[in-house]
Amino acid sequence: MGVLENKARARLFYKYLSKVYDQVNPFIWNEQMRSEALSLLDLEAETTVLDVGCGTGFATEGLLEHVDEVHALDQSEHQLEQAYEKFGKRGPPVHFHRGDAERLPFGTDTFDVVWSSGSIEYWPNPILALREFRRVLKPGGQVLVVGPNYPDNVLAGKLADSIMLFYDEYEADRMFKEAGFEDVKHLFQGPSYDPDVAITTIGRAPE
Amino acid sequence: MNESLLEILCCPLDKHELELEDAEYAADDDEEIVDGALSCSECGERYPIEDGIPNLLPPDMREETPA
Numbered sequence: 001m002g003v004l005e006n007k008a009r010a011r012l013f014y015k016y017l018s019k020v021y022d023q024v025n026p027f028i029w030n031e032q033m034r035s036e037a038l039s040l041l042d043l044e045a046e047t048t049v050l051d052v053g054c055g056t057g058f059a060t061e062g063l064l065e066h067v068d069e070v071h072a073l074d075q076s077e078h079q080l081e082q083a084y085e086k087f088g089k090r091g092p093p094v095h096f097h098r099g100d101a102e103r104l105p106f107g108t109d110t111f112d113v114v115w116s117s118g119s120i121e122y123w124p125n126p127i128l129a130l131r132e133f134r135r136v137l138k139p140g141g142q143v144l145v146v147g148p149n150y151p152d153n154v155l156a157g158k159l160a161d162s163i164m165l166f167y168d169e170y171e172a173d174r175m176f177k178e179a180g181f182e183d184v185k186h187l188f189q190g191p192s193y194d195p196d197v198a199i200t201t202i203g204r205a206p207e
Numbered sequence: 208m209n210e211s212l213l214e215i216l217c218c219p220l221d222k223h224e225l226e227l228e229d230a231e232y233a234a235d236d237d238e239e240i241v242d243g244a245l246s247c248s249e250c251g252e253r254y255p256i257e258d259g260i261p262n263l264l265p266p267d268m269r270e271e272t273p274a
Contacts (some may be wrong), residue, residue, distance in 0.1 A: 071215075075264060090239060090259055095212060098262045103219040105263035110215045167269075 020060040022083030027089070029118055029198060033189045037117070041055050041142055043067055047112045050136065052129075053119025057083030063115060064093055071111070072116065072130070073097045073104070101129040106136045113137075117146035137205040143181060146189070146200045147172070150181050172201045182206055208261050210238045216245065219265050219266035233259075 010084045042047075043066035052061050056079055063070050069092045080096060087094040099105045100122055106194035113205070114133045133143050158200050169186045176184040181203030190197035228240060230243035244252040255262050262269065264266050 052221070055238075074266060090233075091209060096210065096260050097208075097216075098264050099219060100265055103265050105217055106215055107217045107222070158272040162234055177239060 015067050022082050029058070029203050030191060033063070033146075033191075033198065034059060034117075034189070035145060036189060037146060038062055038066060040200070040202050041066075041113055041115075041144055043113065048110070049113045049115060050106065050111045052104075052114060052116040052133070053122075054083060054096075055079040055118065057086050058119045059115060060094055061086065069093050069095065071097065072096045072100045073101075074167060075100055081188075091150055104130060106133045106138055109138045110136045111138065112141050114141070114143050116144070119141055120145055120147040130175060130181070139205055140207045141205045143176075143205070144200065145176075145203045146198055148198060169199065171182045172199055176203045180206065208210055208240050208250075208256060208259055210240055212261075215246075216261065218247035218250060218252060218254075220252060220261050221247065221249050225254070228253070236272065 042119075043063075045066075045068045049063055049067050049070050051063060051070055054060050054070075054074050055076075057072065060070050060072050060083065064087075070093050072083065073096075075098060077098065078186045080098070083094070083096070089096065097105065101119060102125060110178045114137055116133070120126055120129070130145075132145070133145075137143060172186055173184055182205075184201065184203040187198035187200045187202075188198070189200055210227070210230075210242050210250065213225065213227060213272065217223060220223060223244040224247075228244045228246050228249055228269070230240050233239035240256055241259045243256045245263070246252070247254075252266060256262075
């Protein structure tokens with residue numbers, strides 16, 4: 001159990017992190033990685049997309065290069081404040097909601113695509129959240145989740161475990177299949193100096 | 208939030224429909240809700256709409272931690 005898996009601690013952590021997040025963020029999750037991940041999805045202007053854990057809106061911005069509107073959800077109002085500044089508080093193009101990834105406030109079969117980047121590592125029970133993603137996806141809809149790849153180095157691994165959830169390809173495969181996704185595939189991503197720092201997983205809700 | 212979003216929103220706890228209560232609309236848009244609450248038709252839990260943003264955090268997560 002990492003320290004950030006307690007949601008109250010996660011909120012406090014994000015309150016302070018949000019102040020510097022977009023300055024720090026490009027080193028681990030940059031525009032090139034975002035474009036690469038976006039290319040894995042079937043996106044058209046009318047596609048209905050949910051961005052879970054939208055934070056300051058970095059992925060939301062990329063999604064809006066492909067679709068007209070995005071539904072964005074985050075638990076932290078401090079992270080959302082940064083996103084409001086980018087897109088305006090009132091939709092379209094972005095419809096903001098405060099909510100919990102594990103208990104989504106959306107009806108069954110609502111979205112064509114559910115995206116979540118840089119959020120799964122803070123969910124206490126990732127499979128619960130992934131099952132919720134599957135529930136709100138239309139049959140055949142696509143899920144894409146970007147999370148931190150488990151470090152190869154033993155010491156870094158121990159440090160990682162103490163802070164938050166990291167997982168490898170096998171663990172990701174198990175989680176997505178247990179949540180009921182099909183066609184589950186993984187892609188390792190990262191900047192040139194650390195090319196497999198992130199693991200991106202895509203899958204489909206059953207037809 | 209636009210009133211049409213009510214069609215896709217539900218109670219995060221039991222997934223039943225939400226009913227709009229005490230709605231106040233934007234002066235320049237009669238479909239844009241700026242204040243009010245969403246109340247679950249099943250369990251009765253109320254979710255506030257704060258400055259146009261629906262706060263659909265479950266009640267155990269709604270309180271901000273004192274900083």
